Amino acid sequence: MIPIQTSRLTKHYGSFPALVDLDLEVQPGEVFGFLGPNGAGKSTTIRLLMGELNPTAGSATVLGAAPRGVAHRSRLGYLPADLALWPAMTGRDTLKFFANLRGGVDWTYVDALAQRLDATLDKRVGELSSGNRQKVGLIATFMHKPDLLILDEPNAGLDPLVQHEFWAMMREVADDGRTVFLSSHTLSEVERVADRVGIIRKGHLITVEQVSALRRKKMRRVELDVDGRLEPSSLNGLAGVRDLEILPDRVTLDFDGDMAELLSAVTSAVTLRDLHTQEADLEDIFLTYYQDQA
Numbered sequence: 243m244i245p246i247q248t249s250r251l252t253k254h255y256g257s258f259p260a261l262v263d264l265d266l267e268v269q270p271g272e273v274f275g276f277l278g279p280n281g282a283g284k285s286t287t288i289r290l291l292m293g294e295l296n297p298t299a300g301s302a303t304v305l306g307a308a309p310r311g312v313a314h315r316s317r318l319g320y321l322p323a324d325l326a327l328w329p330a331m332t333g334r335d336t337l338k339f340f341a342n343l344r345g346g347v348d349w350t351y352v353d354a355l356a357q358r359l360d361a362t363l364d365k366r367v368g369e370l371s372s373g374n375r376q377k378v379g380l381i382a383t384f385m386h387k388p389d390l391l392i393l394d395e396p397n398a399g400l401d402p403l404v405q406h407e408f409w410a411m412m413r414e415v416a417d418d419g420r421t422v423f424l425s426s427h428t429l430s431e432v433e434r435v436a437d438r439v440g441i442i443r444k445g446h447l448i449t450v451e452q453v454s455a456l457r458r459k460k461m462r463r464v465e466l467d468v469d470g471r472l473e474p475s476s477l478n479g480l481a482g483v484r485d486l487e488i489l490p491d492r493v494t495l496d497f498d499g500d501m502a503e504l505l506s507a508v509t510s511a512v513t514l515r516d517l518h519t520q521e522a523d524l525e526d527i528f529l530t531y532y533q534d535q536a
């Protein structure tokens with residue numbers, strides 16, 4: 243069964259088109275990253291998939307059923323962007339509440355998740371930091387081993403160590419043949435964990451790519467400190483150079499070619515003293531590769 247399938251799924255808020263003609267298929271056993279800047283339509287899509295919103299046009303099926311169907315809720319794990327928990331309940335009582343709704347869970351697994359995320363379950367949720375509250379939400383989403391996890395910007399507030407553990411948890415779900423749909427506005431997160439990425443902007447799905455393909459498109463801003471002045475001709479024939487600027491003792495460029503070839507071309511012409519590279523952000527990738535579609 244295809245975990246998520248949408249056909250021309252569209253949502254207008256009044257006359258504002260927040261999502262337009264979304265055609266999407268998410269396969270079993272994959273982590274699918276849904277990537278886009280703020281306001282792109284990610285939460286709108288997720289709320290349509292969860293049946294929290296009705297589409298203006300088009301349709302979606304989630305685990306083979308219409309989003310409003312409640313029968314398959316226990317096979318879903320949903321982490322909304324604006325997770326609201328009961329402040330007076332402890333983390334453990336919160337999890338017990340959700341576990342009862344789902345007909346029970348394996349508490350050894352819950353405790354293992356809590357340990358991995360370094361979660362605090364014995365404090366009242368209202369007394370937790372937002373990151374620690376998010377951990378309770380994550381455990382509630384994973385603990386019943388759902389067939390499909392839908393996570394709306396789940397990384398909010400997690401520190402780097404916990405983030406790594408959380409990425410590993412998502413990979414394990416996929417390795418288990420289950421499915422993760424993850425929204426994010428950071429390329430680096432999605433790229434680490436997802437198999438495929440759908441890029442959405444201004445309500446339109448611009449592309450769906452394998453992460454490996456997206457990585458090949460990844461541009462870097464490169465700054466080289468060199469001795470003397472590089473002759474532009476030294477970089478002739480080198481693919482992937484944009485916005486080259488050559489100053490005395492300094493070369494800057496945007497680059498999506500082979501880094502080994504760039505370094506070899508530079509060092510055979512001048513002495514390299516230092517090197518800085520910075521990943522291009524999502525907006526640069528949009529502008530460079532997807533401008534026409536957008």
Ligand SMILES: Nc1ncnc2c1ncn2[C@@H]1O[C@H](COP(=O)(O)OP(=O)(O)OP(=O)(O)O)[C@@H](O)[C@H]1O
Nearest residue numbers: 255258260278279280281282283284285286287427
């Ligand atoms: N209830 C609403 N009424 C009117 N406009 C809305 C409503 N909800 C969202 N929008 C608008 O729809 C667009 C898409 O919003 P959405 O929350 O889906 O984006 P998003 O990709 O999840 O963004 P973010 O990363 O900031 O959460 C935005 O322009 C937003 O202002």
